Amino acid sequence: MTAGDVDLDKADDEVITAAHGAGTDRTRELLDRVVADRFGDPPSGGVGLAAMDDGAVVPDATGGRATVVTTDSHVATPMEFPGGDIGRLAACGTINDLAAMGATDPVALTSAVVIEAGTPVAVVDRVLESMAEACEAAGCTVRSGDTKVMGSGEVDGLVLTTTGVGRIERGSQLTTGGLSPGDRLLVTGPVGDHGIALLAAREGFDFETPLESDVRPVDGLVAAAREAGTVTAATDPTRGGLATAVNEMADAGGVGVRVDERAVPVDDATAGAAEVLGMDPLAVACEGRMVLAVDAADAAAVRDRLRAEPGGERTAVVGRAVADHPGDVVLDTGLGERYLTVPSGEQRPRIC
Amino acid sequence: MTASDTLEFRDPDRAGRLVDRLGSLVEETGPLRVMHVCGSHEEAIAEFGLRSVLPEGLTVAMGPGCPVCVTDLPEVDEAVALAEAGHTVATYGDMVRVPGSEKSLADASAAGADVRTVYSAGEAVELAEELDREVVFFATGFETTAAPTATVLREGPPSNFSVLSAHKYVPPAMDVVAAHPDTRIDGFLAAGHAATITGVDPLEEVVDRHGLPVVVGGFEPLDILLGLVRLVEDVRDGAAAVTNAYPRCVSEAGNPAAQAALWEVFERVPGEWRGIAEVPDATLRLREAYAEYDARRRFDVETPDGDGRATDCICGEIMAGRAGPEDCPLFGEECTPDSPVGACMVSDEGPCRITQEYGGRR
Numbered sequence: 001m002t003a004g005d006v007d008l009d010k011a012d013d014e015v016i017t018a019a020h021g022a023g024t025d026r027t028r029e030l031l032d033r034v035v036a037d038r039f040g041d042p043p044s045g046g047v048g049l050a051a052m053d054d055g056a057v058v059p060d061a062t063g064g065r066a067t068v069v070t071t072d073s074h075v076a077t078p079m080e081f082p083g084g085d086i087g088r089l090a091a092c093g094t095i096n097d098l099a100a101m102g103a104t105d106p107v108a109l110t111s112a113v114v115i116e117a118g119t120p121v122a123v124v125d126r127v128l129e130s131m132a133e134a135c136e137a138a139g140c141t142v143r144s145g146d147t148k149v150m151g152s153g154e155v156d157g158l159v160l161t162t163t164g165v166g167r168i169e170r171g172s173q174l175t176t177g178g179l180s181p182g183d184r185l186l187v188t189g190p191v192g193d194h195g196i197a198l199l200a201a202r203e204g205f206d207f208e209t210p211l212e213s214d215v216r217p218v219d220g221l222v223a224a225a226r227e228a229g230t231v232t233a234a235t236d237p238t239r240g241g242l243a244t245a246v247n248e249m250a251d252a253g254g255v256g257v258r259v260d261e262r263a264v265p266v267d268d269a270t271a272g273a274a275e276v277l278g279m280d281p282l283a284v285a286c287e288g289r290m291v292l293a294v295d296a297a298d299a300a301a302v303r304d305r306l307r308a309e310p311g312g313e314r315t316a317v318v319g320r321a322v323a324d325h326p327g328d329v330v331l332d333t334g335l336g337e338r339y340l341t342v343p344s345g346e347q348r349p350r351i352c
Numbered sequence: 353m354t355a356s357d358t359l360e361f362r363d364p365d366r367a368g369r370l371v372d373r374l375g376s377l378v379e380e381t382g383p384l385r386v387m388h389v390c391g392s393h394e395e396a397i398a399e400f401g402l403r404s405v406l407p408e409g410l411t412v413a414m415g416p417g418c419p420v421c422v423t424d425l426p427e428v429d430e431a432v433a434l435a436e437a438g439h440t441v442a443t444y445g446d447m448v449r450v451p452g453s454e455k456s457l458a459d460a461s462a463a464g465a466d467v468r469t470v471y472s473a474g475e476a477v478e479l480a481e482e483l484d485r486e487v488v489f490f491a492t493g494f495e496t497t498a499a500p501t502a503t504v505l506r507e508g509p510p511s512n513f514s515v516l517s518a519h520k521y522v523p524p525a526m527d528v529v530a531a532h533p534d535t536r537i538d539g540f541l542a543a544g545h546a547a548t549i550t551g552v553d554p555l556e557e558v559v560d561r562h563g564l565p566v567v568v569g570g571f572e573p574l575d576i577l578l579g580l581v582r583l584v585e586d587v588r589d590g591a592a593a594v595t596n597a598y599p600r601c602v603s604e605a606g607n608p609a610a611q612a613a614l615w616e617v618f619e620r621v622p623g624e625w626r627g628i629a630e631v632p633d634a635t636l637r638l639r640e641a642y643a644e645y646d647a648r649r650r651f652d653v654e655t656p657d658g659d660g661r662a663t664d665c666i667c668g669e670i671m672a673g674r675a676g677p678e679d680c681p682l683f684g685e686e687c688t689p690d691s692p693v694g695a696c697m698v699s700d701e702g703p704c705r706i707t708q709e710y711g712g713r714r
Contacts, residue, residue, distance in 0.1 A: 017690075331401070333399070334362070334364040334367075335364055335402060335405065335573050336400055336401030336403065336404040336405040337404040338398065338399075338400075338404065339710060339711025340711070341708075343709070
């Protein structure tokens with residue numbers, strides 16, 4: 001076979017593996033290949049599917065406004081975990097994706113629930129209650145929904161799919177790649193709490209200090225940041241953590257990024273647990289954080305403003321965009337330098 | 353670990369002073385090439401980006417220090433065969449995805465075999481106590497994991513428990529690497545955790561045979577930099593000796609109780625280190641007195657005859673310090689952490705996995 005031929009046998013045999021869903025290179029490669037091309041050109045003046053951003057921006061045909069829309073499916077094992085549950089996770093995920101596109105005042109959410117037969121009604125009740133609480137915190141609610149029940153074993157517990165709709169001034173959207181060399185990168189709080197807390201709960205590890213997910217809506221923080229200065233890009237670090245988020249920003253913006261590891265806020269309990277598990281807090285999921293690129297002149301003002309907001313107390317300037325090494329992220333560890341890469345495969349505790 | 357420990361062993365100012373010291377030493381000695389023999393050293397060097405600050409003239413090569421990587425292909429095949437024969441196979445997590453001749457334990461598990469991940473030999477014994485079936489512990493790793501395997505066997509595990517030993521013993525492999533004509537090295541940075549068990553005696557033998565300095569080093573960034581300073585000092589002074597640069601954990605004598613257990617249960621026999629060579633006296637087999645727990649004697653293990661090595665994978669050259677991951681034609685293309693060809697891409701201690709994860713050397 002020569003380069004350029006398509007290996008049909010391989011394509012026919014190929015199956016989806018867990019790695020395709022881990023938010024890594026494999027996920028990206030699959031989406032590029034089977035999804036991105038199929039769903040049209042980007043809307044004029046907006047953001048389409050192929051951009052693989054946090055959501056889409058569809059400008060109105062007339063007038064100066066645009067609609068922002070985003071959708072996500074959520075699964076979580078366990079469904080209820082320290083600091084939250086799958087209901088809170090779903091609502092916050094959607095609200096935060098809207099916020100990452102600049103839509104900080106959500107119009108409405110929809111929610112489709114697939115439930116495994118045998119799931120206690122009390123669990124469904126609690127999950128939907130915390131979904132409602134998260135919506136209330138963000139000043140929105142679920143306006144439409146659907147419920148399906150699958151047989152026992154046909155789905156694992158609950159699958160929640162939420163869609164969010166927001167409205168913005170035309171052209172005012174934030175994107176992942178809007179940053180330019182010189183811009184500073186801010187993260188709105190400690191990273192890795194969600195991923196490490198969930199892993200510890202799932203594996204039954206008992207650490208001295210309780211670990212809690214950071215899951216929370218951060219639309220208010222994005223709005224506050226934009227009041228305090230010029231925000232040029234935003235993305236919420238979820239699967240693959242801060243490492244994936246800053247790589248996406250570097251890629252999409254065609255810039256290099258330098259991150260100072262010592263400046264990245266990591267909770268002591270999370271850092272300790274991650275060390276024991278052999279995992280990197282920078283590479284595991286967050287659910288209540290935002291990474292913002294900010295004009296250098298405004299970085300201190302935005303940081304100080306965010307530190308005064310609830311949920312933003314530990315905002316830090318962690319890096320900057322540079323013209324060198326476009327698409328790559330260099331991490332200054334304080335002792336030396338290396339690349340900060342997108343984690344490959346699912347992060348697992350180190351054993352041997 | 354507390355925050356103050358972290359600061360103490362990762363302090364940039366102290367690191368800077370050690371790096372300066374290395375720089376002036378290497379100006380005196382000229383270009384040097386030293387080898388570490390531990391995946392945890394490589395992991396720390398890559399994680400903290402230490403190579404980016406080392407003096408140009410100092411090359412720190414990776415040696416045969418990843419226990420998962422040196423586990424031989426037929427040993428993986430034996431574990432897969434036992435799992436497919438319907439026995440429960442328990443092993444360390446990193447081993448599960450290592451490809452054998454035809455398949456990995458993960459493949460066997462996906463096809464219905466019972467493969468369990470354990471965190472210790474003791475946990476494998478607990479599994480045997482819970483289950484009403486044969487539990488085979490696929491025991492891999494160096495002195496640090498072999499000693500605990502020995503301990504559970506001495507304590508009389510249940511009769512449905514057995515051990516498929518792929519344990520290896522490091523010092524003879526250092527001999528093989530030092531003696532190889534293509535491996536030019538000026539000294540070894542030895543693994544501190546193995547030395548906590550064995551003490552420094554076995555390393556004295558390496559020094560005697562090859563006239564090379566050996567420094568025992570720890571795993572925090574400052575431990576590694578200090579170990580390198582001591583090693584380059586020894587090279588400069590022509591001091592062929594063992595230096596302990598990790599005295600807060602390693603004593604001269606090591607852990608006599610662990611050594612007693614280790615050598616009561618295991619004997620050293622010749623065996624293949626995956627891709628590197630047959631190493632005399634460096635594979636650990638259960639002694640006659642423990643034959644009843646030896647999975648190879650308890651079961652009739654049939655493994656595929658095929659030569660699964662017929663790929664372009666150069667794990668062996670990499671593990672012997674004669675090539676780097678980026679020299680391999682499969683690296684990052686056919687061989688990735690999601691779909692590894694060689695064991696070096698599977699383990700967190702594998703040089704290819706580490707290079708992939710930390711984006712190569714700077």
